[in-house]
Amino acid sequence: MDFDWSVIVDAMPSLLDGARLTILIALAGLAGGLVVGVIAGLMRAYGNALLNGIAFAYIELIRGTPIVVQVMFIYFALPVLADIRINPMSAAITAIIVNAGAYIAEIVRGSFLSVHKGLKEAGLALGLPMWKVLLYVIGPVAFRRMIPPLGNQFIVSLKDTSLFIVIGVGELTRQGQEIMAANFRAVEIWTAVAILYLIMTGTLTLILRVTEKRMRML
Amino acid sequence: MSMVEFQKVTKRFGTVVVLNEVDLAINNGEVVVLIGPSGSGKSTLLRCINALEEINGGDLIVDGISVKAGRSQVRLIRQEAGMVFQQFNLFPQMTALENVAFGPRRVRGASRPEADTLARELLAKVGLADRADHYPSELSGGQQQRVAIARALAIKPKLMLFDEPTSALDPELRHEVLMVMQSLAEEGMTMIVVTHEMAFARKVGTRLIFMEDGKITVDGDPNTLLENADNPRLREFLQHVN
Numbered sequence: 001m002d003f004d005w006s007v008i009v010d011a012m013p014s015l016l017d018g019a020r021l022t023i024l025i026a027l028a029g030l031a032g033g034l035v036v037g038v039i040a041g042l043m044r045a046y047g048n049a050l051l052n053g054i055a056f057a058y059i060e061l062i063r064g065t066p067i068v069v070q071v072m073f074i075y076f077a078l079p080v081l082a083d084i085r086i087n088p089m090s091a092a093i094t095a096i097i098v099n100a101g102a103y104i105a106e107i108v109r110g111s112f113l114s115v116h117k118g119l120k121e122a123g124l125a126l127g128l129p130m131w132k133v134l135l136y137v138i139g140p141v142a143f144r145r146m147i148p149p150l151g152n153q154f155i156v157s158l159k160d161t162s163l164f165i166v167i168g169v170g171e172l173t174r175q176g177q178e179i180m181a182a183n184f185r186a187v188e189i190w191t192a193v194a195i196l197y198l199i200m201t202g203t204l205t206l207i208l209r210v211t212e213k214r215m216r217m218l
Numbered sequence: 219m220s221m222v223e224f225q226k227v228t229k230r231f232g233t234v235v236v237l238n239e240v241d242l243a244i245n246n247g248e249v250v251v252l253i254g255p256s257g258s259g260k261s262t263l264l265r266c267i268n269a270l271e272e273i274n275g276g277d278l279i280v281d282g283i284s285v286k287a288g289r290s291q292v293r294l295i296r297q298e299a300g301m302v303f304q305q306f307n308l309f310p311q312m313t314a315l316e317n318v319a320f321g322p323r324r325v326r327g328a329s330r331p332e333a334d335t336l337a338r339e340l341l342a343k344v345g346l347a348d349r350a351d352h353y354p355s356e357l358s359g360g361q362q363q364r365v366a367i368a369r370a371l372a373i374k375p376k377l378m379l380f381d382e383p384t385s386a387l388d389p390e391l392r393h394e395v396l397m398v399m400q401s402l403a404e405e406g407m408t409m410i411v412v413t414h415e416m417a418f419a420r421k422v423g424t425r426l427i428f429m430e431d432g433k434i435t436v437d438g439d440p441n442t443l444l445e446n447a448d449n450p451r452l453r454e455f456l457q458h459v460n
Contacts, residue, residue, distance in 0.1 A: 121270055122307035126321045126373055127297035140311045
């Protein structure tokens with residue numbers, strides 16, 4: 001077969017529109033997921049039985065169900081259950097927040113608990129309240145240890161946005177699917193889509209590597 | 219009034235009784251050296267004073283405050299009782315200077331220039347003025363422990379607790395840490411030191427306490443006890459240590 005470059009050139013504006021949405025969903029979702037993950041992770045690591053239980057239930061619920069089911073639930077079931085109508089874009093971002101939050105919670109918990117307990121004692125022995133010990137003493141050490149697994153999660157979540165094709169969000173995979181349905185040029189379109197994903201994940205990897213390099217690993 | 223007062227303090231780990239109704243009063247200016255076989259409860263006794271271990275029975279008063287008086291009161295006790303750990307426990311993400319300035323800034327609310335000035339004075343005092351900008355990983359064990367002492371002093375405690383401060387150090391590095399502790403004692407600091415350094419006990423200590431099985435069994439003047447121990451267990455212990 002002939003690889004027709006003009007197909008890609010013609011499709012590029014639409015694909016870039018899709019990529020833009022993909023980046024938007026991933027960024028907004030991961031920013032929210034980071035907040036949710038830090039809170040849930042700290043609840044798991046340092047909370048009382050109730051807080052720990054709530055966080056545990058949340059994490060198990062999300063990790064135990066596929067993200068496609070989660071986004072369908074948010075988009076199709078929630079309106080029926082609670083009379084909340086949301087657009088596909090908000091449903092997609094919410095799904096990433098909720099999903100990534102659960103995995104990030106375990107990353108946060110793991111890295112905080114991996115910090116030598118002598119540091120916690122040294123902080124407490126100075127007369128600091130626990131939250132300041134977490135913020136100034138343990139947090140900075142734990143954060144450095146979080147970077148590699150967080151990078152993994154960021155890449156997984158970015159690629160997970162392709163699943164939102166099921167609720168009709170016009171992200172990159174959906175755009176590719178639509179162009180392909182019109183011109184049947186599967187090879188060119190899916191090659192272009194794959195390369196656009198690689199560029200996005202590659203950039204992410206690069207950013208994380210630079211962050212890691214600029215920090216003293218402890 | 220005593221600086222530290224144990225009133226029938228009991229501490230258990232599960233079913234193991236680590237401190238068994240301990241009574242002890244320590245006064246201002248005393249340099250108390252705590253010795254005993256491992257598992258005798260000496261480190262636990264020290265850690266109960268600043269409530270790193272919670273007591274299960276009796277009461278423990280530090281500078282007029284009970285360790286059972288609640289979180290905010292416990293923080294006040296900790297701000298009066300500086301602690302030095304066997305493993306130094308310096309904050310690895312901070313330089314020596316930042317480690318020492320941390321307490322004044324975050325605990326005492328000092329401004330950054332104030333805290334840094336104090337930290338530089340204290341680093342000079344422990345002989346590490348030229349290492350201020352080094353990270354803990356760039357310092358020897360002896361240097362790290364001296365930074366840790368400066369860090370504890372920076373919150374201006376009335377009492378210093380030392381939990382085997384030289385046990386993790388090579389013999390040639392112990393001396394520099396012991397010298398700093400000695401000068402601190404000579405300034406009149408109240409100190410409680412868990413250690414196996416008998417020369418330090420003899421030279422610097424004003425009181426020697428021997429513990430076994432969660433109880434204080436010998437309590438007296440270090441020179442007298444080290445020359446002539448009546449207690450057979452203490453005599454046996456000293457033979458093993460020396």
